[in-house]
Amino acid sequence: MSSASFSQKCVLSGSWKSSVGCKMVVSELSEAGVFSGSYLSAAMAPKADRLPSRLHGIQHGASLTEQPTFGFTVKWQFSESPPDSMSVFVGQCFVDDQGEETLQTMWLLRQEVGSPGADWEATRVGTNVFTRFKGQNMGESMRSDGAR
Amino acid sequence: MSSASFSQKCVLSGSWKSSVGCKMVVSELSEAGVFSGSYLSAAMAPKADRLPSRLHGIQHGASLTEQPTFGFTVKWQFSESPPDSMSVFVGQCFVDDQGEETLQTMWLLRQEVGSPGADWEATRVGTNVFTRFKGQNMGESMRSDGAR
Amino acid sequence: MSSASFSQKCVLSGSWKSSVGCKMVVSELSEAGVFSGSYLSAAMAPKADRLPSRLHGIQHGASLTEQPTFGFTVKWQFSESPPDSMSVFVGQCFVDDQGEETLQTMWLLRQEVGSPGADWEATRVGTNVFTRFKGQNMGESMRSDGAR
Amino acid sequence: MSSASFSQKCVLSGSWKSSVGCKMVVSELSEAGVFSGSYLSAAMAPKADRLPSRLHGIQHGASLTEQPTFGFTVKWQFSESPPDSMSVFVGQCFVDDQGEETLQTMWLLRQEVGSPGADWEATRVGTNVFTRFKGQNMGESMRSDGAR
Numbered sequence: 001m002s003s004a005s006f007s008q009k010c011v012l013s014g015s016w017k018s019s020v021g022c023k024m025v026v027s028e029l030s031e032a033g034v035f036s037g038s039y040l041s042a043a044m045a046p047k048a049d050r051l052p053s054r055l056h057g058i059q060h061g062a063s064l065t066e067q068p069t070f071g072f073t074v075k076w077q078f079s080e081s082p083p084d085s086m087s088v089f090v091g092q093c094f095v096d097d098q099g100e101e102t103l104q105t106m107w108l109l110r111q112e113v114g115s116p117g118a119d120w121e122a123t124r125v126g127t128n129v130f131t132r133f134k135g136q137n138m139g140e141s142m143r144s145d146g147a148r
Numbered sequence: 149m150s151s152a153s154f155s156q157k158c159v160l161s162g163s164w165k166s167s168v169g170c171k172m173v174v175s176e177l178s179e180a181g182v183f184s185g186s187y188l189s190a191a192m193a194p195k196a197d198r199l200p201s202r203l204h205g206i207q208h209g210a211s212l213t214e215q216p217t218f219g220f221t222v223k224w225q226f227s228e229s230p231p232d233s234m235s236v237f238v239g240q241c242f243v244d245d246q247g248e249e250t251l252q253t254m255w256l257l258r259q260e261v262g263s264p265g266a267d268w269e270a271t272r273v274g275t276n277v278f279t280r281f282k283g284q285n286m287g288e289s290m291r292s293d294g295a296r
Numbered sequence: 297m298s299s300a301s302f303s304q305k306c307v308l309s310g311s312w313k314s315s316v317g318c319k320m321v322v323s324e325l326s327e328a329g330v331f332s333g334s335y336l337s338a339a340m341a342p343k344a345d346r347l348p349s350r351l352h353g354i355q356h357g358a359s360l361t362e363q364p365t366f367g368f369t370v371k372w373q374f375s376e377s378p379p380d381s382m383s384v385f386v387g388q389c390f391v392d393d394q395g396e397e398t399l400q401t402m403w404l405l406r407q408e409v410g411s412p413g414a415d416w417e418a419t420r421v422g423t424n425v426f427t428r429f430k431g432q433n434m435g436e437s438m439r440s441d442g443a444r
Numbered sequence: 445m446s447s448a449s450f451s452q453k454c455v456l457s458g459s460w461k462s463s464v465g466c467k468m469v470v471s472e473l474s475e476a477g478v479f480s481g482s483y484l485s486a487a488m489a490p491k492a493d494r495l496p497s498r499l500h501g502i503q504h505g506a507s508l509t510e511q512p513t514f515g516f517t518v519k520w521q522f523s524e525s526p527p528d529s530m531s532v533f534v535g536q537c538f539v540d541d542q543g544e545e546t547l548q549t550m551w552l553l554r555q556e557v558g559s560p561g562a563d564w565e566a567t568r569v570g571t572n573v574f575t576r577f578k579g580q581n582m583g584e585s586m587r588s589d590g591a592r
Contacts (some may be wrong), residue, residue, distance in 0.1 A: 017196040020416060033223065034184075041459045043416055056182055056206050059258070060232040069260050071234040072217035075181065075206045079484065080288055084208040088219040088236035090258040092270065104264065106271045106569065108254055108421070112208070112217050116172045116252065120316060120339055122240065123254045124271070125421040126406070168564055191564055254421065256569070268464055268487055273402065273552070273569040275423045322558065329519065330480075331539065350479055351503050354519045356528040356556070363558050367517035367530040370504045374449055375447065382515040384532035392528040400560065402567045403460040404550055406534040408504070408513050412548065419550045421569070 002093060010068055010101055011095035014061050015133035022128065033059040042121045053077045057089075067094050070103075082111040089128070103130035158216055158241035158249055161208050165283035170276065172203060181207040187222045201225045205237075215242050218251075230259040237276070251278035306364055306389035306397055308355050312428035318424065321326050329355040335370045349373045353385075367398075380408040386425070393438060399426035454512055454537035454545055456503050466541070466572065468499060477503040483518045497521045498533035501533075511538050514547075528556040547574035 012026045012035055021042030029035045038052035048132030057072025073086040109124040160174045160183055177183045178242030186200035205220025219238040239253030257272040308322045308331060317338030334348035351408025352433045370383040387401030405420040456470045465486030471565055473479045482496035501516025518531040533550030553568040 069234040072223035073238040086217040086219040088238040090236040367532040369515035381474040382513040384534040385530040
């Protein structure tokens, strides 16, 4: 899977880590740019409760542009169940002179609320920056869910 | 497809319209809540240039909660090609006393920019509210892409 | 203060209410467009704990453009003290054919967090729409703080 | 003005620079935490067109909390006049073990649009991080506007 980082830049397939301790593994892309994968957030859950969460998204024509945009959804999954929540990320892949890829993203995090009257407070916003993960065992530790 | 609105509330499958003229058709959900579909924005493109754009997303366990959260990505597709752009939506389905379903969403719209230095201005944010589309021919007019 | 609604459109001075039960009173604008005022949120606090909160902002040259943009900060103030929080609103005033003014706004709400590691979850985002308040006693009920 | 960085941490008064080339000078705070100042954005305008823009905001009780939240509005001012635009920033000041202050902010940037139908695309969102500016002449170069 890490061969993606040698062959073609800015195809999302492979393993990524973020500056705030998030990790994700992205599958091969379909012809239309659709991908799935799994996401692990250090920040969102206590250690014992960290399960890989499923992600699903689309990348713009990676064969046509060098710095493509993409978007994906993460369906959060915790062993103890808080109110359901969902994140969406949208971003672009940039490649620097050394060939290093960076995913600049912004995200929205939505928590389930009880009624439309509480809708106003349901959505958080933020940024996250990802770089290629070059260790070996991320796929291993996140396989349980990513393979489903 | 509109049978969804009679049987089970707040499963995203079916046809939806928004207050600002957007329309979308969502496929049957997989067991894991994954769906695809197509999206048509009246606002984003001149009339001649409106093509249905592919969407892809996940809904939280619709069988377990009555007002589930969801997220999806839209890969914009125009006949004339502006810089690539992507939207992500995150939201929750609410059902009122009459059984009417409303999708309250917030979105991010990302445009492709030339370099990391222009990243700061790449992302727009907004809200959109969807209700069931009860006309008959939305699936028809949007089938060309949704079927891919 | 309500004379503003007869004389000149889209000067923020006066009383406004939002669709979700928020109310605000805005002072006369300075020559540079600076204003202050007070804000009351039905949603953010239990009834007993609702105090008017101070707001402070700037409007773009209301004498030069018919539908000016504006921005303001609200410093939340509750009788019982939760973590400090701040909101910022940015928007534009639109006038319809009947002369009705509408303030279309988006906001960010920031809560105080204990450390930079919790910064990612500190900010909420949403929209709010205001129209002129035509009742008589808003200024009265909100004067206690606005006058400071 | 730079004496603020020696005496009391996380009072916004003084000079700040951001990672993307923005600079701001903030006045003394009033007792209620109100401040004004000027802001210079490297990113938003071509070099010839950079004028300091007025800012206005509020900080939460800096005397009571060590890492206070704040919010402010920037009224953009360019020598050539594009559509009016406004930014609002909301954030929190963090102090690390070495006493270095960092302002973590999120912002919304609103551009004037012609009608409510274009409102959906008017607002951008992003982040910005500021640290104390330790050079000497920022106040000088930005005084023209800040003094008004």
